[in-house]
Structures are given as C-alpha cells and as structure tokens.
Amino acid sequence: MAEQHTGIGISIKNLYKIFGSNPEAYIDAVKGGMTKTELNEKHNHVLGLKDINIDMPGGSIQVVMGLSGSGKSTLIRHINRLIDPTAGEVIVGDEDVVKMNETELREFRRHRTAMVFQKFALLPHRTVLENTVYGLEIQGVPREEQEKHARRWISRVGLDGFEDNYPNQLSGGMQQRVGLARALTNDAPILLMDEAFSALDPLIRMDMQSVLLDLQKEIRKTVVFITHDLDEALRLGDRIAILRDGEVVQQGTKQEIVLRPADEYISSFVREVNRGRVISVDMVMTPLSGEPQGMPIRSGTVLEVSAKKMTDSNASFAHVTDADGKPIGALDIQEVISAMVTPVDHETAA
Amino acid sequence: MAEQHTGIGISIKNLYKIFGSNPEAYIDAVKGGMTKTELNEKHNHVLGLKDINIDMPGGSIQVVMGLSGSGKSTLIRHINRLIDPTAGEVIVGDEDVVKMNETELREFRRHRTAMVFQKFALLPHRTVLENTVYGLEIQGVPREEQEKHARRWISRVGLDGFEDNYPNQLSGGMQQRVGLARALTNDAPILLMDEAFSALDPLIRMDMQSVLLDLQKEIRKTVVFITHDLDEALRLGDRIAILRDGEVVQQGTKQEIVLRPADEYISSFVREVNRGRVISVDMVMTPLSGEPQGMPIRSGTVLEVSAKKMTDSNASFAHVTDADGKPIGALDIQEVISAMVTPVDHETAA
Amino acid sequence: ASHGECGRVTVANMNWASAEVLANIDNVILTEGYGCDVELVPGDTMPTLTSMMEKGEPDVAPEAWINAVREPLDKAVEEGRLVYAAESLSDGGVEGWWIPKYIADANPDIKTIDDALARPDLFPAPEDASKGAVYNCPSGWNCQITTANFFRAHDAEEKGFVLVDSGSAAGLDGSIANAYGKEEGWLGYYWAPTAILGNYPMTLLGFNAEFDKDAWDSCIVDAECPDPEKNAWPKSEVYTVVTDDFAKRAGPAIDYLKSRAWSNETVNSLLAWKDKNQATGEDTAYYFLENREDIWGKWVSPEVAEKIKAAL
Amino acid sequence: MEWLTEFPDLGTSTLRNIRLTVDGAFRDFTRAYGESIELLFEPVKWFLINSENFMTDMPWPLILGIVAVLVWIASRSWKITLSSVVVLIVIGLFGMWEDTMKTIAMTFVATVLAIIFGIPIGIGMSRSNRVQSVVNPILDIMQTMPSFVYLIPVIMLFGIGKVPGLIAVIIYAIPPIIRLTNLGIRLVDKDVLEAADAFGSSSWQRLKNVQMPLALPTIMAGINQTIMMALAMVVVASMVGVQGLGQQVLRAINNQYFTLGVLNGLAIVGVAIIFDRASQAYGQRLQRHTEVVHG
Amino acid sequence: MEWLTEFPDLGTSTLRNIRLTVDGAFRDFTRAYGESIELLFEPVKWFLINSENFMTDMPWPLILGIVAVLVWIASRSWKITLSSVVVLIVIGLFGMWEDTMKTIAMTFVATVLAIIFGIPIGIGMSRSNRVQSVVNPILDIMQTMPSFVYLIPVIMLFGIGKVPGLIAVIIYAIPPIIRLTNLGIRLVDKDVLEAADAFGSSSWQRLKNVQMPLALPTIMAGINQTIMMALAMVVVASMVGVQGLGQQVLRAINNQYFTLGVLNGLAIVGVAIIFDRASQAYGQRLQRHTEVVHG
Numbered sequence A, B: 001m002a003e004q005h006t007g008i009g010i011s012i013k014n015l016y017k018i019f020g021s022n023p024e025a026y027i028d029a030v031k032g033g034m035t036k037t038e039l040n041e042k043h044n045h046v047l048g049l050k051d052i053n054i055d056m057p058g059g060s061i062q063v064v065m066g067l068s069g070s071g072k073s074t075l076i077r078h079i080n081r082l083i084d085p086t087a088g089e090v091i092v093g094d095e096d097v098v099k100m101n102e103t104e105l106r107e108f109r110r111h112r113t114a115m116v117f118q119k120f121a122l123l124p125h126r127t128v129l130e131n132t133v134y135g136l137e138i139q140g141v142p143r144e145e146q147e148k149h150a151r152r153w154i155s156r157v158g159l160d161g162f163e164d165n166y167p168n169q170l171s172g173g174m175q176q177r178v179g180l181a182r183a184l185t186n187d188a189p190i191l192l193m194d195e196a197f198s199a200l201d202p203l204i205r206m207d208m209q210s211v212l213l214d215l216q217k218e219i220r221k222t223v224v225f226i227t228h229d230l231d232e233a234l235r236l237g238d239r240i241a242i243l244r245d246g247e248v249v250q251q252g253t254k255q256e257i258v259l260r261p262a263d264e265y266i267s268s269f270v271r272e273v274n275r276g277r278v279i280s281v282d283m284v285m286t287p288l289s290g291e292p293q294g295m296p297i298r299s300g301t302v303l304e305v306s307a308k309k310m311t312d313s314n315a316s317f318a319h320v321t322d323a324d325g326k327p328i329g330a331l332d333i334q335e336v337i338s339a340m341v342t343p344v345d346h347e348t349a350a
Numbered sequence C: 001a002s003h004g005e006c007g008r009v010t011v012a013n014m015n016w017a018s019a020e021v022l023a024n025i026d027n028v029i030l031t032e033g034y035g036c037d038v039e040l041v042p043g044d045t046m047p048t049l050t051s052m053m054e055k056g057e058p059d060v061a062p063e064a065w066i067n068a069v070r071e072p073l074d075k076a077v078e079e080g081r082l083v084y085a086a087e088s089l090s091d092g093g094v095e096g097w098w099i100p101k102y103i104a105d106a107n108p109d110i111k112t113i114d115d116a117l118a119r120p121d122l123f124p125a126p127e128d129a130s131k132g133a134v135y136n137c138p139s140g141w142n143c144q145i146t147t148a149n150f151f152r153a154h155d156a157e158e159k160g161f162v163l164v165d166s167g168s169a170a171g172l173d174g175s176i177a178n179a180y181g182k183e184e185g186w187l188g189y190y191w192a193p194t195a196i197l198g199n200y201p202m203t204l205l206g207f208n209a210e211f212d213k214d215a216w217d218s219c220i221v222d223a224e225c226p227d228p229e230k231n232a233w234p235k236s237e238v239y240t241v242v243t244d245d246f247a248k249r250a251g252p253a254i255d256y257l258k259s260r261a262w263s264n265e266t267v268n269s270l271l272a273w274k275d276k277n278q279a280t281g282e283d284t285a286y287y288f289l290e291n292r293e294d295i296w297g298k299w300v301s302p303e304v305a306e307k308i309k310a311a312l
Numbered sequence D, E: 001m002e003w004l005t006e007f008p009d010l011g012t013s014t015l016r017n018i019r020l021t022v023d024g025a026f027r028d029f030t031r032a033y034g035e036s037i038e039l040l041f042e043p044v045k046w047f048l049i050n051s052e053n054f055m056t057d058m059p060w061p062l063i064l065g066i067v068a069v070l071v072w073i074a075s076r077s078w079k080i081t082l083s084s085v086v087v088l089i090v091i092g093l094f095g096m097w098e099d100t101m102k103t104i105a106m107t108f109v110a111t112v113l114a115i116i117f118g119i120p121i122g123i124g125m126s127r128s129n130r131v132q133s134v135v136n137p138i139l140d141i142m143q144t145m146p147s148f149v150y151l152i153p154v155i156m157l158f159g160i161g162k163v164p165g166l167i168a169v170i171i172y173a174i175p176p177i178i179r180l181t182n183l184g185i186r187l188v189d190k191d192v193l194e195a196a197d198a199f200g201s202s203s204w205q206r207l208k209n210v211q212m213p214l215a216l217p218t219i220m221a222g223i224n225q226t227i228m229m230a231l232a233m234v235v236v237a238s239m240v241g242v243q244g245l246g247q248q249v250l251r252a253i254n255n256q257y258f259t260l261g262v263l264n265g266l267a268i269v270g271v272a273i274i275f276d277r278a279s280q281a282y283g284q285r286l287q288r289h290t291e292v293v294h295g
C-alpha cells in the first residue's frame, strides 16, 4: 500500500527493561551481554526488553509478533509509558516519552494514544457505554458528543443493544470488543493494540480487521498491533517486527519476513501461513527472458488466484503485467504451486 | 482418526439457559419460539442457550465454534455445572450432571473433569507451581506426587524456571499455559478447554496442540474444545459443532463442515480456512471411469501436497489409491487447484 | 486476731482521691493490724455497689457518698444485703453552690446564692454568654435533682441563668479548671472534701434558708416536684458500707471499720499533700499513718496499733 | 531478687517531678492561650448549637417528615424509610424524643464531619507510603488513647459542653473511615488502574472514576464503622456536658435503673441503625454493577 | 401547640411502671440464676487470673524475652521486634511495668478470643444473606449500646472483676473483625472462585485456599480494628474491676493529673501498637503475592 506516511512516527531507541527490585544495578551487565536466563537465575531479575530499536513510520501499521513471553506487551506499554524503561528512548513525533513530566505525559496519553489491552481491562463498574466514552470523558468533551462517538463505535463493533450492560454480563469476545470501541472512540493518532482481536471468532475478526483498514484509508493513524495470527499480521501489517526473549530478531516488510526469514525460529514461525493468499506473483516471477508467454496476470495478484487462473485455462506459463499492462516478469505454474506449498515437510493432515 | 471411543461420553439434551432475575418465567415462551432479541428487549433477560442437543462420543475431541457471544462458554460451563441450566439434561457417562447433589457434583468435578478458562482464572496468591497442583491438592493426593505431576506439566508447557513466580509476573500467554498445566495435571477423563490456546503464539500453540493430540493417543480423554481458529479446529477436532445465538446451527465431522456448510453463515465461517492443507484428495476425486490415469496419490493426501506432486511431474491427471495401492478415484489438477482456492471472491491481498 | 478469723477481704478502691486514700489506709491496717488478706478492687461507684449488693463482693466500700446513690443503697440496706459501718467522714461532707475565691474576693457582697444569682454577668454560660450559668452536679447523682430544684426554687431562670449539665465529675472539675484558667466566674454545685478545692480555692455560698427536712424529703429530692421552695443542703453523709456477709464474719476487723472516722479538715490537708506531690493513694496512706497516729490511734486497740507501727 | 519481678523504674521522685513539671507547664499554656484557641472554635460551637436548636424546636411531625425524606433520598427504599419513621415514633412514645433529637443533632454533625475529613485523609494515605506510615500511628493513638486523657485538657481549654464532646466523638470516629478508605483504594485492581492511566486520567479523574467507585464497598464499611463509633461515644460526650440520650444512660447507670438504661441504649442503637442503613443503601445504589453475577 | 414540639409519649407513670416491673423481674432473675451462670464462666476466670499472674510474677527480663520471641515469630522483622522491646522498656522506666503487664494479659486474651470467634462468625455471615441480615443488627447493638447498660446486669451476675471486664472488651471488640471478614470474603473475585469450584473444592477448601487468602487484607484491617477497640476498652474494663493501666488513667482523670493520664494513655497506645504491628506484619507475610507489581 501507499508510502504516504502522515501520522506520528514512533522511534524506539536502545530500549532496555529489567523487572525486579533493583533494575539499575544490572543494566550494565545486561548491556555487557548477560543473558535473560543468567540474570534470572543469578540475580532474580527478569530481562523484559533488551536493546530494542524500532522505527515505526507515521501512519503505518506496525505488527509485533513473537513467542509468548517474549516482551511484546512490555514493549507496547513503553510507548505510552505505562512502564518506565530501565534505559533508552521512546521518541514519538519529536518528543521523548521517557522524559515527559506528569502533565505532558497525561496530555500525551489523552490526545495522542489509545490502547486496547490484552486482558481487556474494562472498568467493571461502568456499563458498556460508560466504558466506551471513558477516553472522551477524561478529555472533557461534552457528554452528547461523547455518546455520539461512542454509540457509533459500539454499533460498529457489533454490540448494539448491549450499551447498558455491565462487562461481567458479556462474553469474552464481547468484552474485548468493548475495549476496542473504547480505544477507537478516543480517536487518537496512535493506536496501541495488544492482541486486540485474540478473543474474536474469524468473522467478527475479519470485520474488525476491515474496520482498522478502513480507518487507515480515511485517517492515517500509527498503529502498533500485537498479534499471534500470521494471516492477520500479513493482512494488516505494513511492517512486522519479531521479538524473541526481549530482543528484536527480525523486522521488515511482511514479504521480507515470509520469503526471507532471518533464521530457523522465524521460518518455523511463518511456516503455518496460508502462503497462497499472502504471497503475490511479484515474489515468484522470474525476469522476462524474451517474449511474454501465456496469459497476462496483474502484478500484486496472490498465488492462489493466479494458480486458479492458470489451471483453469490449462496454461503452464503466464506473464506478470504492471498497472499499465506492460509485462514485467514470467510465471511458471510449477513455481507458483511450489511457492504456495509450505516449504518444510509436514504431516499430511488426516 | 480412529473411531475407538473409550472415554466417557457426554450427551447434552434439550438444554436451555436464560440469564436474568427470573428465568423460569420465560422458559415456556422461549420453547414456544421467542427470539433472543425479543426476550432481551421485552423482558430484559438474555437467552444464553436454546435447545442444545449434542452427543459427544467418549474419547473424542469435540470442537465448539461460533461467533463471539454465541454461547460457547455458557455451554461448556454446563458440562461441569458451573452454570445451572434453566432446562435440559447434561448426561456425562450415565449420570445427569444437573441432578447431582452437592457431594456428587464435587466428586464429579474432582475426578472427572478439568477445565481451562477463557480468562485463565488463576489463583493470584499462589505461585505457578501452587496453581498447578491445585486440582491434586484438592483431591488429597500426597504432596510429593502432586509436585511430580505438576512439574512435568509445567515443563511440558514451557514454563520451566517460572515455578515460583506469581501469575502477575507472567505474560498473558504464560498465564494461559499455567491454566493449561493446571488442568492437565488434574489428569481427568474429561477436559473442558475454553479458548485454551487463544493467547499463544503459533509455535507454542502448535506445540500445545501436539500435546493434546499425543495425550489423545495415549489415554483417550473426552475433550470439549472451544476455539476461534478454524485450522486448529480442523487439526484437533473429531467433530465440530457451530453455535449461533445460543443455537447449534451445524454439527458433524470437520470435512462435512468445510465442504458442506449448512448455510451462508457457516460458509463465511470456513471461508478463511487454508483449504489446501485441510481437504484431502478423497473429497475432490471423481469416481474412476475407465483406467486410472497419471500418477498414483495416496488416499488422505491433502490437496496442497498432491497439487505440488502433480505440477512437479507436470501431470494434469492422477488417480487416488487406497492403503493397498488399489485405485479408488480420479484427480484433475484443475479440480485440485480450484478446491484449494477459497470459493468466494476476495480482494487480492496487497 | 489471727489470720483465720479475718480471712480474705476485698476492699473497693474507688477512683476519687479521698476514697483511694482511705482504701489504702484500710489495706494497711487490716493487713498489718488484723491479719486480713486484703485485696484492693478497682471500680467505679456504681459497678462496685451493684456488685456488693448482688454478689457480696467486694466486702468493703470505705467511702460511699450516700446522697449520690441513695435510692439503690437504701433498698439494699433494707433488704439486709449491705450494712452501714462508720460514718467515715464524721463531720459529713459539705455540699452546696460555690464560687471561685477570686470572685468572692472581688465581689465581697456576694455571700449567698441569691446574691450570686443577681449577677448573671459574672458567671457567663458556656454556650450563651448573655446568660449566667449554674453548673449542675454530674448526671445521675442525686445532687443533680436537688440542684435542679434549688435552681427552680431560686427562680434562677427568670434571673437570666441556665442550668448547665456537667455530665461527670471529671466534666465538672474541668469546667472549674477552665474558669480558673481564664479567671472567669463560675457558679455551681460542688462538695468537700475534695482535691479540687485544694487546687482551686472556692467559697461556699450561703443558702438563704434553713434546712427543712420535710420539704427536702417531699420535694427537693423529687425531680417532678411541682413547686420547690428554697432550702439548705443538709450535711452530706459519707459512710463506710460493708456487705452483710462480711459484717457477720469479720470479727474484730468490723469494730475497726465501725469506728474509723476522720474529719473534713484532716482529709483536706491530706489531699493537699497528695496533690502537691502527685502522690498515689498508697503513698498518701503511708504518709498519713506515719504522721497522724493521733487520729488513727483511736480507731484501733493499742495492741493493734503497735503491730501497725511495727510494719510501717 | 526483687529487681527481677519489679522493673527498675526511674524512681518515684524523678517520675513525680516529671509529672509536676509537665502538668505545670500545660496549665500555664492553657491559661495563656486558652481564649484564643477557644475563639477559633466559635463557629463550630455556633453551628452545633443551632443544629441542636433546630432539631428540638421543630415540631415533631416535621422532623419525622424531614427524616423520612432524607432517608428516602439516600436509600430509595420504602422499607428503610418506613422503618426509620417507626423507630423514631417508638422512641418518641417511650418519652425519649427530645434527648434523641439532641443526640441526632450532635452525632449527625460529628459523623458528617468525620466522613468529610476522613475520606480525603484516607485518600492521601493511599497515595503515599510515607504519609501512611506517619498517619497510622496517629490513628492508633486516636483510637486507643482513652478519651478522657485528652478531654481533660480540652475541657480546660473550652470548658464543658458541645465542643469537647464533638472533638471526642470525631477523634474516636474518624480512624475507621480513614483506614478503610486507604485500604479500599490500595486494593483496587492494578489492571483497571492501568487502563485509566492509559487514557490520560489525571489523578483526580482516576480517583473519581476508578478508585473511589471500586473501593466503595470497603469505604462503606468504613462509614458504617464511623457511624457506630460516633454513636458509641454518645455516653462519653454526655460526660463532658453534651445533652441527649447519653445523659439518661448515665442517670440509669448511676441509679441502677436497668430498664431506663436499656431503653436509652436502644434508642442510641436505633439512631445508629437509621444512619447506617440509609448510608449503606445509598452506597449500594452506587454500585449496581455488583448485583450482576455470572451464572 | 405544645403537642407539636413535645412528642406525645406514653405518659410518665406508664413508663415508670414498665421500668419498675422490668427492673424487678430482672433482679429476681439474676438472684435466682446468678450462681449457675457464674459457674459457667469459672474456666474463663481461671484462665484470666492465671494469665495475669503469669505476666506479673514472671521476671521482667523473661517477659521481654518472650515478647521479643513472639513478635519475631509473628513479624520476622528485626525492626518491629526491637521497637516492641524498646517500647516495653520505656514503659517500665516510667514505672508502669506492672499495670502494663496486667493490661496486656487481659487484652491479649480478649483480642485472641475475639479473633477466634469473630472470624468464623464473619465467614458464616458471608455465606448467607439470611445470616448476615440477622447478625448485622446484633453487631450494631454490640457496638453502640453503651457498655455500662449491659455491664450493670453483668455485674449483678458476676460481681465486679475480670469476667465482666472481659465480656465488655469482647462485646465491643468483636464486631469489626466479624464485619470485615464478611466483607473481605464477599469481595473475592468471582472468576477465581469459579476456578476453585471447577476443580471440585469442598466449601472448606474453597474457604481455606481461596477466600481467606484473598480476603486477607480486609481481614487484617478487621484484626487491626479489633485490637484498637480492645485497647480502647481498657478504661471501661477498669471501671468494673480490672486492674491495669486503665485504673491509672481513671486516677489521673479524677485528680486532674494531666501527665499521669498521658503517660498511661501512651502506655496503652504502645501496647496497641505492638499488638498491631506484629499481627499486621504476620498478615503481610501471608500475602507475599501482592508485593509484586507490574511495571
């Protein structure tokens, strides 16, 4: 998609976080290379994040993935400073969040960020509507307007009719959607979403993904999105960063990650992806040598679709064309199919 | 997989659940056909479950899916009677759980069931180890044995070294795994798993799925598994039931669900599945007419693999063989590819 | 007297100064002189007397101000549960309305209750300075009713006074201390001998009437008496009260308790000493026994007196 | 061996001297500053006197009406309102109307003041461990120091009457509300607080929107205890000249009037229950979300 | 118009007759059954007397040692142990050792009994709304009925001495622990309880493993208040014949000895603080999980 980044960029620099009673004491040792296990066993401190450097261009969706416990939630909490780092900088726009004083931080959180929490964190004593208006209420927006926005989003996440229910009357997924509506109602340029769709069924999840993408089309927000679902990551993410044990092991565009995983860890990570629907022909085409053969296929078409087109017309070869119809590469059905198949061996599902 | 069901069967009959202050008053109206919306708007009661009838053969894995808020958690809670039904029966083995008295219910919960909760529900004042032994402790198993089992499972879910941490020191996925270890340590013949893997990354999730499948190979438990991940459902589930607004809209084997969705709702549900890895050639082969053509492909091979094999050897046709190598059907590459492609139109992913 | 004869005696140790001293004197004399096994039991007036009446425990209340608790006490004596021993304060307690000495000195014309009531401005009420105040006796004591009736008999209300409830002895004392602190006027009920009067010199006001026993019994002690007349306070009786049971088994010790009496003057000087030194009741008892054999010598037989002296 | 059972103290005369010196100093202090301190409390006194006059001068049917309306506003429950009125009528029938009115006037003022001051102090304590460790021992002193120990100096300063009574009641009644406000706020779920923070709540908004509502059950327990303590002090207050039911209790005690004591005691209990039920019902209304239980 | 400001009561003579009848009946009752009831309490009395004798006869260095050990066992904190010992030594130096020992003996027994009985009652209350609605008004009565109102009848039954003192202290000190145990258990998170149920916890296991540990902060607040209330009753106890610091306070009050009152009051406060800090530290140790905070 477009490179037109208008939102607020986030740039995390040399971020370290150590959990424990006296983190400062070990920061140098960690910088010097002490491992997470060593720190935990010898000093009973947990290394949450280690030397994180990520640039998130304004207006893009940055996906963060990684094993459970690898520090994703810890990282996202640093962006609005719900957690104070042990060392490092978190530059949002042109301000360092770490250096903000209390008032600045409050204003920053009010107007710049909105967050969806992994564990929902709804206010149990407030109804769905009251939860949803919370951000605007805090900002002092007139009540009518609060409700107008809130009702729109409640309806958008499919909770019409539940406005006056309390969270403990809702199912897990409904609660998660309240959290979502609450964040979206806030209408902040930065959206922090920590496994925001994890409790949703595929249909509503798709729908919510569309909500996010539509939103990106209108107003360009900077979204930091943690997810475990690679399909979702690929669908939403402009850029993906993968964490492991508190460190970034790879970051880049989604195609880079899927096609050129940096190591075994990441390749096992992306193994399960439905490649036919993620990878576009551009990734597998070979440079044109001579005349374009077979049928033309538009650049950007995913493998699944082009395979179907080619087999439907019984063609073993095709060529890829750009937006103007100019041929830019050659396709071979065999290449297409083998790129669609998960590269490593796997059991045949029963 | 095998049909050899040795575990305890669960059979749910005519189950109704209405939430609200006076559910009995409306049960007849609901049986008479009052809808969820009507009940909610007119009488301020929520229809949780409506006329549920499901037979879960002992020793099998029953997956329950459905939209967020469709009543999955409510249903699973009826099996160990954390929720009392408004009407209906829950026959486990040959006892009706609804009719048990307090002592029977307690014994039933101790020795027959173990549960993983959607929201984890860990005991915040107990360490990981203490949480994990909870079920055995309750049963009065000697401490040493409790710990032996618990440590095995803690290690199996990948939480070695965190035995003495409190839940609030763990990440969301780690907490979920503690819930998992707690349920597994209990070693009960019935496992109730409410979105038990939702907070896990794909790798650990796969690993946990394997744990479950391995477990099923050794001891056949009866597992009720709620998930939103269709791939997971297809991988684990022997049978799948799909709920909507408190009603079962379809139940059957996974292939039935994927290939013959009962209605638009379910087909949209299964649309996102990675069909190439779920559907086997048996589903798309045509009856043999004449001699078997092309290469032989073993019955049970998934489409993805057979497509690769066929394109690799440049074959447009192949035939399916049974375990003994006897041809049982014909395959056409075009059929294979088109069965792999998601049937409805979808945007080409960017 | 041998140990066997007297045995265990419990003596109420009530918590105002003179009673405390007397209880400690009894303690020493009964222990050393009569070989009793004495235990001092602390307690407020009413719990102590109730316990004596109903449970016969403690055995002795050395100093009971009869007026304050006349009704239940008379009933118990009638029923034969309690017995009056000596009138411990021989010349009786003095009750009446008092004013601080500095007011009396500054206003020599104030000699009687009526004189004082003519000057509401001198005795401002705590919650309404435009009125004068008469501080009443603590709640529940008999004097609360009698003072109220005096108040009415003297038409104090019409003269611009209010009757202020003091609540407790501590409250009453506090109000005096407060007035002294500010050198303000104070008019109200009080009694002697007490430690307070040593600390805060006060002048007793005349009564404008002679004691009239009939009117007293029929009207002044009745809270609902319709039309009280001026009267005077009789001498207040202060007795040692013992349980009937103890009176019967005490042997010679009861003779001591029946003869032990001292005067206002003695008590006042003793209390002044006690207060000056912030001494305990025990200290004061020893001080008395060491210095005033002239008084206590008369309470016991010479042999007993010897034993006591030997123990000091 | 006596030194073993007798603790070696500073010696009688030393102790006596200490006491005499301090007493003297204190007495001089009250004489010097008594009046100015007393002036400070004039408004309180005025307020107390007037609220008492209001209660006693007002025709009783009106008082009943006012009480009913207030209880109704707080509790929105006919049952509680009706029983409050019945309790007052029974009290009246047994001839304790006037004393009860005086007691209500006094304890109402004291309770309200205790709550008004107690909750902010409790909030302050919950914010900072430093403040907590300073305030806690003060509360310990307020609750266990026998009231007469501090009342005597207070009486020396103010004379007997309503002001020392009020002081005694407040000192004794305020600690539970402070402690339980502190506890309640400290127990609020960290996750929810984090969410409030993430939206940029100021500390006041966080307090008002999250901490107070979620701490409410505990705070209401504090209010209940404060009411109980205030009414438990009625007798002590009457010992320093506050009129009302306490005085009758004292009379009963000093004359062994068992029934009179019980009746007046029950009247105090009745007032306590009216205060308590109305305030608890009010608290209950503020936390409707807890009524909903899963399953 | 007098009927408007004067509540129309039952009339003086009716009321007087009621009182006389009840009083008489009660007196007859105590005289008839006093002894047998007294017998019932013999063990309590015996226990009280012995614990007091123990405290006063024991050489003081041993007492200091025992206190230090007990406080250490409870709190595992050198700071608290050391300050407890220092407080006791200062009390001793100021010549209040013996009275303090008596007070400690009495209030320790009372507090322990209040906690032992209070927690189960609170648990019972938390289990059933019916029980709660019966027990609550009883607690209201226990807290607000002036102690002397019931003490006079108790004295008629038992005479003055330690037993009525103990009764008074317990009646007054037990309600906070009952109420806060009840509250604490009722506030326990429903999700966690559901998990405990799902594993088949019996109600005792659920109580022991989940409800009590999670209600602990609130229960500890109840214990704190119970300790405070018990020590606040020291003076009242001494009015009905319990020896100790309360007696000195009364003496101070009646003689206007300001310093003596303050010193003895502070000794009571000191004892309260020792009890409280030790028990709270013990409670703290039981809830280590709260020390861990996210971020």
Ligand SMILES: Nc1ncnc2c1ncn2[C@@H]1O[C@H](COP(=O)(O)OP(=O)(O)OP(=O)(O)O)[C@@H](O)[C@H]1O
Pocket: A168, A169, A170, A171, A172, A173, A174, A199, A201, B019, B020, B046, B047, B048, B066, B067, B068, B069, B070, B071, B072, B073, B074, B075, B118, D292, D293, D294, D295
């Ligand atoms: N205590 C309650 N009171 C009222 N309604 C309730 C209650 N508990 C559940 N419900 C309603 O019952 C319905 C089903 O809830 P349930 O938790 O079973 O959904 P679910 O299928 O598990 O959804 P999810 O996938 O989001 O977890 C929802 O509409 C919910 O609002």
Ligand SMILES: Nc1ncnc2c1ncn2[C@@H]1O[C@H](COP(=O)(O)OP(=O)(O)OP(=O)(O)O)[C@@H](O)[C@H]1O
Pocket: A019, A020, A046, A047, A048, A066, A067, A068, A069, A070, A071, A072, A073, A074, A075, A118, B168, B169, B170, B171, B172, B173, B174, B199, B201, E292, E293, E294, E295
């Ligand atoms: N308060 C804390 N004290 C100690 N360790 C902590 C604390 N909070 C987090 N951690 C540790 O930090 C690490 C990262 O946790 P984090 O919650 O960021 O993981 P995550 O990537 O979000 O995992 P998940 O996908 O499971 O949510 C974990 O090892 C966790 O144990």
Ligand SMILES: [Mg+2]
Pocket: A072, A073, A074, A118, A194, B171, B172, B173
């Ligand atoms: Mg996380």
Ligand SMILES: [Mg+2]
Pocket: A171, A172, A173, B072, B073, B074, B118, B194
């Ligand atoms: Mg659910």
